[in-house]
Amino acid sequence: xxxxxxxxxxxxxxxxxxxxxxxxxxxxxxxxxxxxxxxxxxxxxxxxxxxxxxxxxxxxxxxxxxxxxxxxxxxxxxxxxxxxxxxxxxxxxxxxxxxxxxxxxxxxxxxxxxxxxxxxxxxxxxxxxxxxxxxxxxxxxxxxxxxxxxxxxxxxxxxxxxxxxxxxxxxxxx
Numbered sequence: 001x002x003x004x005x006x007x008x009x010x011x012x013x014x015x016x017x018x019x020x021x022x023x024x025x026x027x028x029x030x031x032x033x034x035x036x037x038x039x040x041x042x043x044x045x046x047x048x049x050x051x052x053x054x055x056x057x058x059x060x061x062x063x064x065x066x067x068x069x070x071x072x073x074x075x076x077x078x079x080x081x082x083x084x085x086x087x088x089x090x091x092x093x094x095x096x097x098x099x100x101x102x103x104x105x106x107x108x109x110x111x112x113x114x115x116x117x118x119x120x121x122x123x124x125x126x127x128x129x130x131x132x133x134x135x136x137x138x139x140x141x142x143x144x145x146x147x148x149x150x151x152x153x154x155x156x157x158x159x160x161x162x163x164x165x166x167x168x169x170x171x172x173x174x
Contacts, residue, residue: 034114093125
């Protein structure tokens, strides 16, 4: 999931930079989607434009924490999907911060997707982060299990709770 999301992010950004004119956005589906190429030095909604290095360092830290702390604990498929999306989103925008102009740790993120009635312009990495957050929220509220498949504290109180979740590497029974 992580490599696929990262590859899709890099591919779409490469295509956006090569084919989109920042001065003339492309409208699709009757204006439902607009491709407007921008280079964002800040975070969401271009906040913190002067903190690009800080965002890059935070992304490095987040990538390390997720990769070292979360990934080894994952034993449930839904958590693996959420973690993969999280890694893809972090890595996609961090790649821009590391390798795009104006330089290492100061690179501007390529954003190009805009929806009607939504001010922000975003990219595939941002979508991965959003879907990861939503997935983690839904799993946390509904599954009753941790990333490892163990019952969550307060959701079963130590009783033997059977999970309907499929663990990573396990096939669901018919």
